[in-house]
Amino acid sequence: MSTTSTSDQLVSNYVGDLNLALRIVGARVRREYLNEIKEHISESRLLLAADDEQGVRELLNNIGDPDVLAYELLATQRQQGGNWWQRRVAATGLARVISLTTVGLLAVLVVIALIYSNLYRPLSQGAEGGVEVLAPNGSPAQTVPDSAQLDNGAPTVYKEPIAKFFTVKVIASLYNEGPYSIVIDSVGSPSSFTIFDTRVRFDGTDRAEGSDGWRGGPRFHIFTLHSHQDQTLLITYRQRCQLHTGEVAGYGSVPVTYSYMFFHHSTFVDIDPFDIQMSSTC
């Protein structure tokens, strides 16, 4: 069974205190300095009697207060010539500096990428467009005389069909004008009124106008819209009749949510605008 002498305990406590105080300097410098001090203690003890407790106390006292030594070492490091890079290398070792710098650069790149992706808003209206407003029996709603034929850029004004609900079909065309692909998560209707049965389909081959209406193709699902591509969608919904004689509600965009990298964005994409004139009877 071994026993630890008081002198050994004094030395052990001192080295422990010094190690603690040296936290303010780099790991490599701390390790090197601790070794030097330990060697210094060992050399000094060779000159002392085996268990000269008082001698060991004096020896440790001569080496100096751990906190003072730590600050002295730190000050020496700071006084040392050379640039920041050299000091860091001296303090922490080349491998550690390289890894820390690499991690730092990667973090900066990630932050830049996140900021870019957050600002990436490439959606706009594509080439296609159109709208159908249908009565419950499938017949097209009347338009305000001449509004459909006017070629002045003004939207067509549809008269609200006389029914509790009527159907609206809107062609929305999404165009990705940015250099990177995005994922389209959802597309909504342009109406802010009470609506039901909103259905979104990919564009169908059969889009003949008339009472048959537009059927559209496959049901909407999340899809990738590549750079400089557009995708036409058919949005169908039923809208409740509004009782406001003569007032006109305008529709000009659809809500779209999309993802790019880690960000989800909500935006509105323009559609061919149309108006619905509200009726006095439903």
Place this chain on the structure above:
Amino acid sequence: MVVNSDKLLVQMRRGSIEYCVLALLETEDRYGFDITRELASAGGLVTSEGTVYPLLTRLRNDGLVDTYWKDSTEGPQRRYYRITKVGRQALESFISQWKPFRDAVDAILARRG
């Protein structure tokens, strides 16, 4: 102004102690403990022996000394410090400045009678 004598000593020591180390190494290579004890025995040059090691590191980083390991009969290998050519030049330069500086200070102080 009241001058703290400890601070004064620290300031005076700061500018000269590294040249004292170089002077010790001019005649023979020494290891850390040996250098520390020599400085401590000179009186007033070192208050904390532990502060000598950062100084030796600085001298080494500045290229004024270099080191090598040597076996010891009394224990593990010792790191020996050896003055370099640059270190000798620095020491010569210090000595050439130090002597007239010391004489000038002494001359002024001697006027106090």
